[in-house]
Amino acid sequence: MNAQFKKGVLELCVLTLIGRKDYYGYELVDEISKVLEISEGTLYPILRRLTEEKYFETYLQESSEGPPRKYYRMTKLGKEFQKDQFKQWTEFNQQIEVLIGKEIT
Amino acid sequence: MTKHEFLKSLKAELEKNSVRNTEEILADYEEHFTHGLSKGKSEEKIALGLGFPATIAKAYRAEDIVSEVRNPETAFQWGLAFNAIGRLLLIAPFNFFVLLIPGIIIFLILVGGWTAALSIGASGFAILAAVPVLAVSTAKMWALLAAFSTCFGLLGLSLVIGMIMFLFSKYILLALINYLRWNIKFVTQK
Structure with missing residues (x-):
């Protein structure tokens, strides 16, 4: 997929996934890169910014297997932001559909 | 690239792009490597999946710029000032x-x-001071006793009122500080 497309949507994907449940970095990267072909390293910058903007909180949790995990949890502010971004995304899609249509021509 | 090479290269690139909190960022990637290794991936494969350190560092720089654009502090402060006023x-x-x-x-x-409290205390002391005079002028026992008991009564009363006032003043002061x-907080909140 076009790299420019991905960039804009990635943030929404991260927001939506963490909105559903708490993820630790590796797990989230794994989940997204299963579907989207991305440089995994570029997800961490997004995670950091969204955390700095208070959309996520982080906490450390020990695990029986492997090292302690840095989990990301959505804040109330993050939930609002996610809803807003999701709305914008659907509206944008509809507008583009009006312009170029759904079918391959 | 090994884990060590990747982290070293990333550190250099982050510093080149003057990205903040380098240590924290490097810790995230170190954790990523550790998790990948525990899932049985090789260091080379993990590094390959992450992408080029230079690209990652540029992404951090870009994200810094995005948050600066989203929270433009200079534009914000006028609104904040008006709000406070x-x-x-x-x-x-x-x-x-x-x-x-x-x-x-x-x-x-x-x-x-x-x-x-102060005036009662002062009058108590005044009577106390008058006792020797009283003792010289009238040798009557009951007058001396009356003077002493009045004096101590007044001093005691003064102390009691003083204590009450002290506590009262303390709570008023604390309440005042909290209120201020x-x-x-009310004026400066966003």
Whole structure:
């Protein structure tokens, strides 16, 4: 997929996934890169910014297997932001559909 | 690239792009490597999946710029200042009218209480000072006893009122400080 497309949507994907449940970095990267072909390293910058903007909180949790995990949890502010971004995304899609249509021509 | 090479290269690139909190970022990637290794991936494969350190560092730089654009502090502050002034104007009449009457009453109680405590104490001491004079002029036992008991009674009363006033003043002062804090919080909140 076009790299420019991905960039804009990635943030929404991260927001939506963490909105559903708490993820630790590796797990989230794994989940997204299963579907989207991305440089995994570029997800961490997004995670950091969204955390700095208070959309996520982080906490450390020990695990029986492997090292302690840095989990990301959505804040109330993050939930609002996610809803807003999701709305914008659907509206944008509809507008583009009006312009170029759904079918391959 | 091995884990060590990747982290070293990333550190250099982050510093080149003057990205903040380098240590924290590197810790995230170190954790990523550790998790990948525990899932049985090789260091090379993990590094390959992550992408080029230079690209990652540029992504951090870009994200820094995005958050600067989203939270433009200079543009924000005018709104904030107007907001604070508005709240100040809102709270000022309340402070003035609503608190004026209780304020005056509390102030009068404070002044009156302390004056009473001090003057009763002072008169007690005055009688105490007069005892030797009394002892010289009249040798009557009952007069001396009366003087002593009045004097100690007055001093005791003064101490009791003083203690009450001390506690009262302390709580009033604490309440005042809390109230001022709340005022400041109310005015400066976003």
